[in-house]
Amino acid sequence: MNLYEFEGKNIFKNFGINTQKSVLLRREDNIEEKYNELGIKDVVLKAQVLSGKRGKNNGILFASSMQEVKEAAEKILSSNIRGQYVAAVLIEERLKIAQEHYLSITYDTAKRQPILIYSQAGGMDIEDVPEEKIKKQYFDIRQNDIESDIPFAKELWQCFLQSDARVVEINPLIITSDGEKIAADAKVALDDDAFFRHKEWNFEPRTMLGRLPTERENLVGKIDEGENYYRGTAGKYIEMDGDIAVLFSGGGASIANMDALLQVGLRPANYTEYSGNPPREKVAQLAKIVLSKPGLRGLWIAGGVANFTDIAATFQGITDALDEVKPAYPIVIRRAGPNEEEGKHLMEECAKRNNLNLKIFGKEVAMGATATALVDMINN
Amino acid sequence: MSILINKNTKVLVQGITGKEGQKAATAMREYGTQVVAGVRPGKGGETVYGVPVFNSVAEAVEAFPDISTTTIYVPPFAAKPAILEAIENNIPIINTIVERIPIQDTAYCLAAAREKNIRLIGPSSLGYISPGEGRIGVVGGPKALANQVFQPGSIGVISRSGGMTNELSWQIRRAGLGQSSAVHVGGDLLMGTTYADLLKLFEKDEQTKAVVIFGEHGGNYEFEIVDLINKKEFTKPLAVYVGGKFASVFPEGMNIGHAGAIVGKGQSADEKERALKSVGVLIADTYEDLVSKILPYA
Numbered sequence: 001m002n003l004y005e006f007e008g009k010n011i012f013k014n015f016g017i018n019t020q021k022s023v024l025l026r027r028e029d030n031i032e033e034k035y036n037e038l039g040i041k042d043v044v045l046k047a048q049v050l051s052g053k054r055g056k057n058n059g060i061l062f063a064s065s066m067q068e069v070k071e072a073a074e075k076i077l078s079s080n081i082r083g084q085y086v087a088a089v090l091i092e093e094r095l096k097i098a099q100e101h102y103l104s105i106t107y108d109t110a111k112r113q114p115i116l117i118y119s120q121a122g123g124m125d126i127e128d129v130p131e132e133k134i135k136k137q138y139f140d141i142r143q144n145d146i147e148s149d150i151p152f153a154k155e156l157w158q159c160f161l162q163s164d165a166r167v168v169e170i171n172p173l174i175i176t177s178d179g180e181k182i183a184a185d186a187k188v189a190l191d192d193d194a195f196f197r198h199k200e201w202n203f204e205p206r207t208m209l210g211r212l213p214t215e216r217e218n219l220v221g222k223i224d225e226g227e228n229y230y231r232g233t234a235g236k237y238i239e240m241d242g243d244i245a246v247l248f249s250g251g252g253a254s255i256a257n258m259d260a261l262l263q264v265g266l267r268p269a270n271y272t273e274y275s276g277n278p279p280r281e282k283v284a285q286l287a288k289i290v291l292s293k294p295g296l297r298g299l300w301i302a303g304g305v306a307n308f309t310d311i312a313a314t315f316q317g318i319t320d321a322l323d324e325v326k327p328a329y330p331i332v333i334r335r336a337g338p339n340e341e342e343g344k345h346l347m348e349e350c351a352k353r354n355n356l357n358l359k360i361f362g363k364e365v366a367m368g369a370t371a372t373a374l375v376d377m378i379n380n
Numbered sequence: 381m382s383i384l385i386n387k388n389t390k391v392l393v394q395g396i397t398g399k400e401g402q403k404a405a406t407a408m409r410e411y412g413t414q415v416v417a418g419v420r421p422g423k424g425g426e427t428v429y430g431v432p433v434f435n436s437v438a439e440a441v442e443a444f445p446d447i448s449t450t451t452i453y454v455p456p457f458a459a460k461p462a463i464l465e466a467i468e469n470n471i472p473i474i475n476t477i478v479e480r481i482p483i484q485d486t487a488y489c490l491a492a493a494r495e496k497n498i499r500l501i502g503p504s505s506l507g508y509i510s511p512g513e514g515r516i517g518v519v520g521g522p523k524a525l526a527n528q529v530f531q532p533g534s535i536g537v538i539s540r541s542g543g544m545t546n547e548l549s550w551q552i553r554r555a556g557l558g559q560s561s562a563v564h565v566g567g568d569l570l571m572g573t574t575y576a577d578l579l580k581l582f583e584k585d586e587q588t589k590a591v592v593i594f595g596e597h598g599g600n601y602e603f604e605i606v607d608l609i610n611k612k613e614f615t616k617p618l619a620v621y622v623g624g625k626f627a628s629v630f631p632e633g634m635n636i637g638h639a640g641a642i643v644g645k646g647q648s649a650d651e652k653e654r655a656l657k658s659v660g661v662l663i664a665d666t667y668e669d670l671v672s673k674i675l676p677y678a
Contacts, residue, residue, distance in 0.1 A: 002633055051631050083631070107483060109600050112490045112570045127645065141487040164484055166569070189633065194482035196457050208634045230456050230480055238636070251567050251638040252541020255596055255623035256667050259649075262626050263666070271636060275543070276479060304547030305529060307506055307521040308403065337546075338521055363550055366668040 008186030015159040022092040049084035083210035104169035164194035232278025242267025249303025260368040283317025306337025319350040330377035334370040336363035382510030383581040395453035413514035452476040460485035500572030506542035508563040533558015534589035567638025576604035590617040597624030598641040617677040619662040
């Protein structure tokens with residue numbers, strides 16, 4: 001999960017990484033009150049977004065009076081930054097900058113260990129800094145402490161380890177004209193899979209899609225919660241602007257099928273994938289939410305030849321939803337694996353009793369070819 | 381020949397008394413693989429389908445010193461201690477199916493494994509199968525299904541996805557070919573065994589004439605293949621499909637599909653395909669096309 005700057009800075013503070021004085025302004029807050037609460041004249045207002053370059057896109061504005069703060073805050077809150085939804089505005093003390101550095105820790109996939117990246121040429125994209133000005137240092141994740149004279153390196157290492165972060169980045173790391181070190185920005189991505197040892201993780205809902213999460217996305221997100229979170233997954237749903245509902249099985253098949261759907265000229269209403277033999281109830285919950293989107297013109301249920309996912313049991317979850325929704329649009333299914341005959345029979349019975357326009361294929365046809373079958377049914 | 385497994389491989393199942401562990405033990409045994417022992421703390425002395433259960437890996441290894449592979453079936457929060465226990469007891473190959481292991485735990489285990497030259501396949505790996513030789517884990521499914529999909533042949537299969545390992549192997553079989561070995565490497569950000577690691581093994585394997593890979597957007601592992609080919613450490617025909625072209629519409633940092641499939645600069649499906657193409661790798665537009673690309677070399 002990617003964090004907003006203000007959330008990242010709250011974590012930084014716990015590890016002794018200094019940040020400047022600030023207040024968070026939400027849409028519903030009174031700007032005057034917030035500015036007075038901060039009690040500093042010269043401020044910077046920063047859009048709280050999950051990714052993207054704020055500086056170059058009017059997401060960072062300076063102000064030195066109540067009037068200017070109001071104008072800047074309203075401007076930021078009414079914009080979106082390169083497609084990113086602005087969740088709030090962080091109003092901060094303006095710093096007297098002497099130097100801008102860059103510091104981050106993330107996983108290097110080639111070495112499969114953490115890498116610390118530091119540069120005294122911060123304040124810009126690290127990709128744009130010449131290689132000779134970048135210092136890279138690998139660490140063993142088993143080290144509890146690291147030795148380093150880089151400012152905040154030790155603190156950031158503790159933050160990385162103890163927060164189960166995927167990425168922690170300070171850019172710019174500012175040295176003020178008074179010689180103070182300040183993390184002037186915070187980019188933190190947490191590893192969602194470590195949630196079981198972080199009871200303190202309680203963040204507001206978010207999506208990186210430049211908007212608030214939809215009601216369906218929030219509902220689906222809850223399916224995999226609870227004690228048996230790892231017993232199959234069915235909690236993935238991204239709402240898209242097309243009109244073909246999809247229910248894919250398996251991460252890899254879902255990726256191949258999204259590509260195949262676009263190749264035949266159809267537009268997905270969602271991205272959804274369930275895998276790892278989830279129980280019928282999880283699949284039913286997911287399918288009902290997928291089918292609840294208005295304006296659908298087709299449904300494509302597709303997956304590969306499963307290894308051990310019980311096709312009959314997962315299909316029962318889907319027929320539970322079809323029995324309830326009874327879609328009038330065409331439905332194409334392609335799936336194979338354990339109990340495929342029983343699964344096919346269940347689907348055919350479901351189609352019969354609900355008078356569905358449904359075609360079901362097994363492994364005799366490749367997945368991609370069944371997308372073409374859906375196109376034909378929609379066009380007829 | 382085969383890679384990673386043969387008829388003599390002796391296998392331990394950690395978490396053998398659980399539902400998934402039992403399923404895996406059965407899958408391996410019915411495919412002719414020797415599952416010699418299981419581990420479940422507190423249940424030492426019991427048996428599962430005739431396989432003796434021990435309280436610890438150390439006890440199991442003491443009773444069966446020739447265990448060469450362990451498979452791990454425990455919940456994600458218990459994965460790290462289970463893998464470390466296998467490493468401490470010097471089992472040379474570890475396969476783990478466990479999904480959603482925290483990245484930090486995976487990195488910890490990989491650092492410990494590397495020190496001892498131990499190979500970890502996974503996390504999130506359903507296992508691997510060498511038709512006619514045996515299988516580790518559950519890849520291929522129940523025996524009847526596995527026999528429909530797999531037969532000994534000349535094509536090596538590597539996949540980021542468990543379902544696609546089977547699907548792709550099936551497309552190979554449909555074309556009248558067989559597989560030398562099929563490996564599900566898992567879809568995590570940190571891979572214990574990468575495409576490049578396996579290509580080195582396939583290079584040495586005489587049975588393997590060509591290799592197909594199902595890859596995904598995100599991560600840098602495909603670029604290691606480019607290096608390997610440039611260094612002439614892999615010289616056989618290779619066809620690759622990189623899924624996730626649609627994902628380029630999403631912002632950087634977003635995760636779609638598997639845990640490792642994160643939208644990132646320089647890691648898109650298109651960029652990977654361009655780099656692979658430049659060293660002569662055959663690029664398939666759809667996963668089905670992998671088979672037609674590789675057919676002339678089988």
